[in-house]
Amino acid sequence: xxxxxxxxxxxxxxxxxxxxxxxxxxxxxxxxxxxxxxxxxxxxxxxxxxxxxxxxxxxxxxxxxxxxxxxxxxxxxxxxxxxxxxxxxxxxxxxxxxxxxxxxxxxxxxxxxxxxxxxxxxxxxxxxxxxxxxxxxxxxxxxxxxxxxxxxxxxxxxxxxxxxxxxxxxxxxxxxxx
Amino acid sequence: xxxxxxxxxxxxxxxxxxxxxxxxxxxxxxxxxxxxxxxxxxxxxxxxxxxxxxxxxxxxxxxxxxxxxxxxxxxxxxxxxxxxxxxxxxxxxxxxxxxxxxxxxxxxxxxxxxxxxxxxxxxxxxxxxxxxxxxxxxxxxxxxxxxxxxxxxxxxxxxxxxxxxxxxxxxxxxxxxxxxxxxxxxxxxxxxxxxxxxxxxxxxxxxxxxxxxxxxxxxxxxxxxxxxxxxxxxxxxxxxxxxxxxxxxxxxxxxxxxxxxxxxxxxxxxxxxxxxxxxxxxxxxxxxxxxxxxxxxxxxxxxxxxxxxxxxxxxxxxxxxxxxxxxxxxxxxxxxxxxxx
Numbered sequence: 001x002x003x004x005x006x007x008x009x010x011x012x013x014x015x016x017x018x019x020x021x022x023x024x025x026x027x028x029x030x031x032x033x034x035x036x037x038x039x040x041x042x043x044x045x046x047x048x049x050x051x052x053x054x055x056x057x058x059x060x061x062x063x064x065x066x067x068x069x070x071x072x073x074x075x076x077x078x079x080x081x082x083x084x085x086x087x088x089x090x091x092x093x094x095x096x097x098x099x100x101x102x103x104x105x106x107x108x109x110x111x112x113x114x115x116x117x118x119x120x121x122x123x124x125x126x127x128x129x130x131x132x133x134x135x136x137x138x139x140x141x142x143x144x145x146x147x148x149x150x151x152x153x154x155x156x157x158x159x160x161x162x163x164x165x166x167x168x169x170x171x172x173x174x175x176x177x178x
Numbered sequence: 179x180x181x182x183x184x185x186x187x188x189x190x191x192x193x194x195x196x197x198x199x200x201x202x203x204x205x206x207x208x209x210x211x212x213x214x215x216x217x218x219x220x221x222x223x224x225x226x227x228x229x230x231x232x233x234x235x236x237x238x239x240x241x242x243x244x245x246x247x248x249x250x251x252x253x254x255x256x257x258x259x260x261x262x263x264x265x266x267x268x269x270x271x272x273x274x275x276x277x278x279x280x281x282x283x284x285x286x287x288x289x290x291x292x293x294x295x296x297x298x299x300x301x302x303x304x305x306x307x308x309x310x311x312x313x314x315x316x317x318x319x320x321x322x323x324x325x326x327x328x329x330x331x332x333x334x335x336x337x338x339x340x341x342x343x344x345x346x347x348x349x350x351x352x353x354x355x356x357x358x359x360x361x362x363x364x365x366x367x368x369x370x371x372x373x374x375x376x377x378x379x380x381x382x383x384x385x386x387x388x389x390x391x392x393x394x395x396x397x398x399x400x401x402x403x404x405x406x407x408x409x410x411x412x413x414x415x416x417x418x419x420x421x422x423x424x425x426x427x428x429x430x431x432x433x434x435x436x437x438x439x440x441x442x443x444x445x446x447x448x449x450x451x452x453x454x455x456x457x458x459x460x461x462x463x464x465x466x467x468x469x470x471x472x473x474x475x476x477x478x479x480x481x482x483x484x485x486x487x488x489x490x491x492x493x494x495x496x497x498x499x500x501x502x503x504x505x506x507x508x509x510x511x512x513x514x515x516x517x518x519x
Contacts, residue, residue, distance in 0.1 A: 041467070059485035068483030070468055113456050122235050123355050123362060123393040125462055125469050125500060129482040131454030167454065169483035171468050 002045045005053035007032045007095040007103065008065055010168060012088050012116065021089045021110035022140045027081050028093070030069055032100050038077030041070060047078060052094065070171035073119045083116040090114040090128060090170065091140075096149040105149035108140035119172035126172040133167075216411040216519050218242065220433050222496040224352075224396045224403040233353075233395040237464045237498040239429030240334055240386060242409025244327040247273075247280065252287075252321045258312040259297075259305055263323060266302040274298045277383050279328040282306060287321035291417040291512065293388055295328065309419060310508075326410075331365060331372040332382035334407060339367035341405065343398035348375040352403065355393040356384070357427035357500075362393070389418035391429040391498020413519040415512055420446060423506035429498040431513045438463075439489030441513060444474040448507035451476040462500035463493065469500065 009031030015024030028034040029047070036047035043055055050067055058066040072078050083090075091110040097103030113136055117126040132147075141150040220242060225234040250263040273280040273296040281293045282304055294306035304325075306313075327333070331354065335342065344367045345351035351366035364375040365384065372381040386392065396403050416431035420443075430436055443449060443461060451474045452458030458473035471482040472491065479488040493499060503509070 041465075058481075058483060064485060066483055066485045068470070122395070122468065123237070123500075125502075127462075127469060127471050127482070129455030129460075129471055129473075131456065131482070133453035134456050167480075167482055167485070169455070169471055169481075173468065 002054045003049035005051035007100055008050050008052050009093040012083050012090050016088050018089055018112035035080035036078050066167055068169040072173040086116050088116045103153045106151050106153050107145055107149045109137050111136045117172050128170040131167040218411050219406050219408045220496050221406045224394045226402050227397050227399045233397045235395045237391050237393050239391050239496050239498045240407055241431055241433045246324040246326050248325040252317050252319050255314050255317045259308045262303045268299050268301050271298055279385055280325050281328050283324045285322040285324055287318050289316050291415040329386040331384045337382055341403055342367050344369040352397055353395040391427040415514050418511040420509040422508040425502045427498055428501050430493050432516050433495050434516055435495050436493050438479045438491040446509040446511050448505050448509040450505040455482040459503040
């Protein structure tokens with residue numbers, strides 16, 4: 001079932017740049033803690049519920065994820081807290097629990113190729129395709145932490161291994177005013 | 179989006195062979211059959227806008243040709259951009275007027291399915307825009323060619339754009355977008371002529387190339403925009419140029435549905451496969467409200483944001499897809515004829 005796995009967030013760091021991807025405050029665009037509450041297209045799941053195992057309709061099951069999220073500037077449910085610059089790389093954060101508060105560890109992965117794009121009206125295209133298969137992934141916990149949640153979320157022992165594969169497409173739209 | 183195709187074949191049925199003369203035996207049931215190129219129509223529909231500020235949109239394609247004005251074979255390849263046709267007796271520049279442009283389509287040979295815009299002609303020779311290729315390496319004496327009128331905005335949609343919401347500017351009208359290689363050119367109709375945002379000139383004669391899709395945004399809330407186009411059904415392989423390290427808006431060249439795995443992008447020369455959309459040449463397919471990203475991972479087509487195989491993803495007739503390539507080498511899509519004409 002979608003939305004009931006370990007928390008996964010799409011987000012960014014407020015001062016992140018290519019090469020310094022994890023600088024600043026973490027701002028989630030999806031997953032628990034996100035201010036975006038819209039329903040994901042083609043699903044009944046909301047943006048603030050994304051988790052490992054989502055979305056079953058896209059072939060994702062336990063330990064995997066596959067998400068396509070469209071963010072629209074000015075939209076009250078999908079346009080909150082969007083990055084202010086195209087120099088900010090997007091990130092994927094994974095927790096080892098089904099709630100942020102209940103998780104003991106997390107890790108964040110980014111890639112210099114995952115830069116935010118200026119939202120556009122159709123038919124123009126602004127899509128950030130993010131895949132863990134993609135070369136150039138950098139992990140907040142360091143290279144040795146790849147695919148593991150190693151960063152302490154609360155002072156609890158133990159680290160959880162994480163076997164995730166997945167892809168994420170982020171579609172960026174401008175609210176049409178004309 | 180709907181498509182209807184009604185090909186037909188005209189047959190001239192048995193002509194009585196009444197040959198007088200006792201010396202020649204005549205086959206009792208001899209008959210002669212003549213065929214015409216199938217013609218048909220394509221109907222595409224763009225939904226009504228949900229509100230005046232929220233247009234609906236759809237990519238469309240015109241997979242039909244106008245009737246041929248001339249057909250012949252290449253008698254000589256004269257330069258990198260000129261060749262001559264057997265049986266030609268043209269009037270000088272009759273096929274190169276900007277108000278009535280023509281293409282020449284290659285109907286046989288190794289480059290069957292390619293087409294070129296005619297830029298000038300003599301009584302026997304055509305000079306074309308070869309799009310950077312050298313015709314001396316592309317064409318062969320004996321190749322069959324057809325000269326056909328090019329589709330233009332006014333020939334496809336009418337000069338006054340019946341059915342479209344017209345207006346004094348683009349923001350009050352239905353819009354037609356054409357990809358110019360680096361961005362979209364936006365056209366609208368003011369009730370009299372086609373206009374381009376940022377220009378005062380009539381755009382009625384803007385060419386819609388056979389390997390070019392159109393993107394329509396509908397602002398009218400009163401009902402869908404239904405367009406029916408008549409024409410000659412393609413009867414050969416069709417080739418579409420794919421820009422290198424750039425983008426192209428490519429139509430489904432045939433008036434039948436096809437699938438992502440069978441349309442053949444992955445077989446195009448210089449096509450880049452990869453493990454993720456960010457590392458591969460990508461195909462964007464319109465989902466009704468936005469674009470979904472597809473890429474070939476060297477084994478199957480995949481969709482960014484999905485783990486499922488997408489080889490059977492349907493590209494409907496009368497639609498177009500956006501292709502963005504990371505490979506700098508230009509390529510072309512050779513879409514095989516999916517039916518027997």
